[in-house]
Amino acid sequence: MPDWFTPANWFTPDEWRAVALSLRVSVWATALSLPLGIYTAHLLARRDFWGKHIVNGLVHLPLILPPVVTGYLLLLAFGRKGFIGQYLDQWFGLVLAFKWTGAVLAAAVMAFPLMVRAIRMAFEAVDPKLEQAAGTLGASPLWVFLSVTLPLILPGIIAGAVLAFAKAMGEFGATITFVSNIPGQTQTLPSAIYTFLQVPGGDSQAFRLVLISIAVAMLALILSEFLSRAVARRIKGT
Amino acid sequence: MSLSVALSHQFPGFTLEVNFTATPGLTALFGKSGSGKTSVINAVAGLLHPDQGRITADNTTLLDTRAAINLPPHRRRLGYVFQDARLFPHLTVSQNLAYGRWFAPKTPNLKNGGPNFDDIIDLLGLNALLNRRPTALSGGEKSRVAIGRALLSNPALLLMDEPFAALDEARKAELLPYIETLRDQTQIPILYVSHALAEVARLATTIVVLDQGRTLRAGPAADLLADPDLAPSLGIRAAGAVLTATVTAQNSDGLTQLHTHGGPIWLPKIAVAPGTKLRIRIAVQDVILARQRPEGLSALNILQATITEIRLSEDGALIQLGLGPEHLLARITRRSAEALALCPGQTVFAIVKSVAAAQTDVGTR
Structure with a gap:
């Protein structure tokens, strides 16, 4: 295989470490939050329950809250002495603070509102009457979900995942607060850009990473828009 | 097979208080729009949970609020043909037809051994449509597929809520014979909602007349249609x-x-x-x-x-x-x-x- 074919050769080792870490963090953050995202979207789109506004607010909070606050709250909760973190450490030996796993959590929390929003809109586009019809034909609620709802909203789920992935690639504030900016450990792509820009003449080094960020974001937006249209087409059956 | 329905439900500004027994054949729920016909059929289907009531089909209790029995729709073994067809847009016609069959009980309960796919396709003339998507169908074709899908789920009871409301007279005239065939050739009792007296007079074995959420009359079709006291409520011009x-x-x-x-x-x-x-x-x-x-x-x-x-x-x-x-x-x-x-x-x-x-x-x- 020629050298140029390996992405690692496109970058300096520092840059590549940051890009590879961001990819890993984003994949994990998206994959782990997707089931909860689908569940939450379904809850918000289809169920009426006491405290729905509070759940809705909590889900969307990271979108509005200063990211540094989200990161600080994560540190309080999931730090090694945090009220959840200490048990994760004791029972599972899982430490999140200042580890790449913590970057996964931070990225997942920050990307969650975007994911839920896209999937929720897909759920809301599905006519509950179709699900009722499936029920009268003998399908249990789980089967209705698997055989009618899920196939209809699948593009919407992918759209949500793509947006969440792109958001996770770009997450900076909460990540740097919660897991700091340790090269090779927690230095994600935006953190690397930030570090380069702190050094006089670092602009040129940051340039390629900036381009990548723009490309990822733009692609994700176009793709998710396309997929959202696919939901509408699918539901209309054209 | 007979269906007995007794229920009361309070909607905001509207009380539903209905009581009737449907004998074998086709039972028409007749009344003006807003008289509660669809609510009754939805209660039988389990899509509406009435405040109080008891619905039994033969020996199966579908709903008994006193005994806290409320079978979910998917356990009620009924075929519901909705006003708006409600075909699944992501499936072809043949997949739509197969959908109910997949969940149907594998032990046929009918004398003729349960619905046969090919028989239903022939009966409803669906052969040419099987590979199409629902959006590529006309209104009449959609109705026929919806009826076929409901029948193939091997229902113990067929519910039809103005299945032809969206169709013009010519299409309706084309489809009514299918309903007559169903009534006469299958053993499945049919509960049929309509506000068109001509349709009811043509199809019904039993008529239940609803007026403002209440059962005005219920009885054999021929008796009710020839009752001079009832004619004004049926609509004197159409009677x-x-x-x-x-x-x-x-x-x-x-x-x-x-x-x-x-x-x-x-x-x-x-x-x-x-x-x-x-x-x-x-x-x-x-x-x-x-x-x-x-x-x-x-x-x-x-x-x-x-x-x-x-x-x-x-x-x-x-x-x-x-x-x-x-x-x-x-x-x-x-x-x-x-x-x-x-x-x-x-x-x-x-x-x-x-x-x-x-x-x-x-x-x-």
Whole structure:
């Protein structure tokens, strides 16, 4: 295989470490939050329950809250002495603070509102009457979900995942607060850009990473828009 | 198989209080829009949970609020044909048809061994549509697929909520024979919601009349349609009794001769074999009464009858006529009723204008 074919050769080792870490963090953050995202979207789109506004607010909070606050709250909760973190450490030996796993959590929390929003809109586009019809034909609620709802909203789920992935690639504030900016450990792509820009003449080094960020974001937006249209087409059956 | 329904439910500003028993055959829930028909059928389907009620189909209790029994829709074993078809847009016609079959109980409960895919396809003429998507179908085709899908789920009860409401008269006329075939050839009882009296008169074995959320009347179709007290609520212009007629001969001049309890009648050619029983409907407006058998009249169909009941109201007189065990209903002016000195027990002759027995109002039974 020629050298140029390996992405690692496109970058300096520092840059590549940051890009590879961001990819890993984003994949994990998206994959782990997707089931909860689908569940939450379904809850918000289809169920009426006491405290729905509070759940809705909590889900969307990271979108509005200063990211540094989200990161600080994560540190309080999931730090090694945090009220959840200490048990994760004791029972599972899982430490999140200042580890790449913590970057996964931070990225997942920050990307969650975007994911839920896209999937929720897909759920809301599905006519509950179709699900009722499936029920009268003998399908249990789980089967209705698997055989009618899920196939209809699948593009919407992918759209949500793509947006969440792109958001996770770009997450900076909460990540740097919660897991700091340790090269090779927690230095994600935006953190690397930030570090380069702190050094006089670092602009040129940051340039390629900036381009990548723009490309990822733009692609994700176009793709998710396309997929959202696919939901509408699918539901209309054209 | 019989279905018994008793329920009450309080909607904001509307009370539903319904009680009836549906015998085998087709039971029509008839009433104006807003009379609660769809709510009743939804309660039977389990899509509406009434405040109080008990719904049983044969020995299965679908709902009993006192005993806290409420079977979810998917356990009720019913086929629901919705007003708006509700085909699954991501599936082809044949996948839509197979959907209910997948969940149907594998042990057939029907005498004929359960619904056969090919039979249903033939019955509803769906062969050419199987590989299409629902969006590529016309309204009538969608309705047929929805009926097929419901039947193939091997239901113990078929619910139909104005399945042809969205269709024009021509399409409707094309599809009504399918419903008649279902009623006569399958053992599945049908609960059929409609606000079109002609449709109900043609199809129903039993009629349940709903008015503002209450059961106004429930009983055999022929009795209710010939009841002068009920005619105003059914809509005086559309009201009319149904008679059973047997085809006796196909005449060479293109007319079909039928036998009724009031004598022979002739209708424009109906292509069925002699011996076939037909249900004919005669609207109240289309009957003229005479005290003697009229002569020198162009009308062919003159039935001898006995007056059984007279109902005078502000806008006319409704006369119920007995033809053997059957009844006919005529609407005349009060002035005519007085001029003829009509009274119960009297023998009269009913001149039925030939338009009254239009082909679309003739149904097999």
